[in-house]
Amino acid sequence: MRQQTKPFIVERRPARKPKPDAQKPSIWGRLDADIAQGLRDQRNIDHAAATSGDNRD
Numbered sequence: 001m002r003q004q005t006k007p008f009i010v011e012r013r014p015a016r017k018p019k020p021d022a023q024k025p026s027i028w029g030r031l032d033a034d035i036a037q038g039l040r041d042q043r044n045i046d047h048a049a050a051t052s053g054d055n056r057d
Contacts, residue, residue, distance in 0.1 A: 026032050
C-alpha cells in the first residue's frame with residue numbers, strides 16, 4: 001500500500017436538522033397559528049358571554 005501524499009482531514013459541519021425542542025415550521029407560515037389564536041379568542045368571548053349572567057331577551 002502506498003503512502004498518502006496529503007494528510008487526511010475530516011471536516012465536521014453543523015447539522016441542518018432542527019433541534020428536537022424546536023417546533024417544526026408549518027408550510028402555511030403563520031396562517032395556521034393566526035387561525036388557532038382566533039379560535040381560542042372566539043371561545044373565550046363565547047365563554048365569557050355565557051357566564052356573565054347577563055339575561056337580555
